[in-house]
Structure formats: structure tokens, C-alpha cells
Amino acid sequence: GENVEQHPSTLSVQEGDSAVIKCTYSDSASNYFPWYKQELGKRPQLIIDIRSNVGEKKDQRIAVTLNKTAKHFSLHITETQPEDSAVYFCAASKSTSGSRLTFGEGTQLTVNP
Amino acid sequence: DSGVTQTPKHLITATGQRVTLRCSPRSGDLSVYWYQQSLDQGLQFLIQYYNGEERAKGNILERFSAQQFPDLHSELNLSSLELGDSALYFCASSVSGRGGTGELFFGEGSRLTVL
Numbered sequence: 087g088e089n090v091e092q093h094p095s096t097l098s099v100q101e102g103d104s105a106v107i108k109c110t111y112s113d114s115a116s117n118y119f120p121w122y123k124q125e126l127g128k129r130p131q132l133i134i135d136i137r138s139n140v141g142e143k144k145d146q147r148i149a150v151t152l153n154k155t156a157k158h159f160s161l162h163i164t165e166t167q168p169e170d171s172a173v174y175f176c177a178a179s180k181s182t183s184g185s186r187l188t189f190g191e192g193t194q195l196t197v198n199p
Numbered sequence: 200d201s202g203v204t205q206t207p208k209h210l211i212t213a214t215g216q217r218v219t220l221r222c223s224p225r226s227g228d229l230s231v232y233w234y235q236q237s238l239d240q241g242l243q244f245l246i247q248y249y250n251g252e253e254r255a256k257g258n259i260l261e262r263f264s265a266q267q268f269p270d271l272h273s274e275l276n277l278s279s280l281e282l283g284d285s286a287l288y289f290c291a292s293s294v295s296g297r298g299g300t301g302e303l304f305f306g307e308g309s310r311l312t313v314l
Contacts, residue, residue, distance in 0.1 A: 120303075122303075129201065129289065129305040130289070130303075135301065135302070175242060179301065181301070185301075186257070187232075187244070187301075187303060188244065189234075189241050189244075191240070191241040192240075192241050
């Protein structure tokens with residue numbers, strides 16, 4: 087089955103700096119790659135996603151890049167703010183029509199004021 | 200509010216006991232997923248149901264079982280509980296099929312503590 091590896095497990099940045107989280111996946115059939123944010127004690131929520139026919143997607147301060155050849159994708163957060171502090175999970179699946187998501191182990195991002 | 204309802208929110212029980220966690224998906228969502236999140240761990244996929252049928256199975260222990268009912272709500276049954284079963288159990292739902300975006304909508308989770 088699919089295996090998703092995520093790095094780093096913890097990341098600490100100063101407010102205003104950029105943060106980058108990287109993931110690799112094993113199943114070349116995967117074509118949907120979402121990122122979820124989980125604040126302390128809360129449920130995971132989708133923040134951005136990318137499909138395999140797109141190399142990059144941006145939404146305000148958040149961007150995701152995908153390299154299908156290398157089977158890796160990354161989350162980029164610019165101008166970080168304290169409220170960006172959370173656990174971020176990458177995930178992969180074979181379709182958007184109801185296939186299971188396989189999650190990475192998560193990255194604890196801390197933005198220091 | 201994601202529209203996914205999970206009960207109970209908290210549950211404390213003893214080793215060897217059996218518990219049932221309940222999930223009501225968003226209106227119109229046919230797929231229900233169960234994930235386990237242990238302390239400082241990721242989201243481990245347990246099982247998926249689609250319109251009443253089991254669609255995918257992950258690392259779900261034999262002591263655990265689940266089902267999805269005709270009204271689409273789902274239950275996760277955990278039996279012969281062990282200390283290591285203490286975790287946050289999330290239910291999620293999605294549209295699936297044509298028109299699905301792939302997004303999972305998570306409930307608030309059921310926190311199980313086994314003493």
C-alpha cells in the first residue's frame with residue numbers, strides 16, 4: 087500500500103520567516119495530495135490540496151509544489167504568524183472520488199513571536 | 200463545524216472492556232472513514248465504508264470492528280481493550296463518487312482512555 091513520509095517532525099521559526107515541510111510518497115498511482123492543519127485539541131482541517139496534473143498551487147501565504155517524477159510534494163508557508171502554529175499533515179490518495187487518504191506522521195510547526 | 204458528529208467526546212473505561220463509538224456523517228456524504236490518533240502520533244487509517252459497504256481496510260485490529268447503517272451513520276466497536284488502545288478516534292466523511300473533491304471532513308473525535 088501507499089507509504090507517506092514527512093519531514094521534519096518539528097519545525098520552529100521566527101514570526102515572518104518562511105516554513106517548508108516536505109513529503110514523499112511511494113505509490114506512483116497516487117494523484118491527489120492534500121495538506122491538513124490540526125490545531126491543539128482540534129480536528130484536522132484541509133488547508134490546501136494539489137492534483138497530479140498541476141505542479142504548483144498557491145493560496146495567499148500558502149503554496150504546495152508537486153514533483154511526480156521524484157514522488158515528493160512540499161508545503162510552503164510564507165510570512166508565518168503565531169496562529170500558523172499547529173501540526174501539519176500531508177496525505178496522498180489515488181483519486182478524489184473516495185479513496186482513502188494515507189497521512190504522513192505530521193510536523194509540529196511553532197512560530198515564535 | 201464540519202457537519203460530522205461523533206459521540207461520545209470522552210470515554211474512560213477499564214482494560215478488557217468493550218466500547219462503541221458513533222459517527223454521523225455530513226448530510227449527503229456516502230463515505231465514512233475511521234482514523235486512530237495516539238498521543239503525538241499521526242493519523243492511522245482503520246477502515247472505510249461507502250454506502251453501507253466496507254470499501255477499504257487499514258491497520259485495524261481484529262478486536263476492532265465497524266459498520267455503516269442504512270441511514271449512513273457508522274459505529275466503531277472496540278473490544279478487549281488494552282492500555283495501548285487509548286487514543287483519539289476520528290471519524291471523517293466525504294462525498295465520494297462524481298463531484299467529490301477528495302476532501303475529508305473530520306468530526307471532533309472521541310477520546311478514549313483505557314485504565
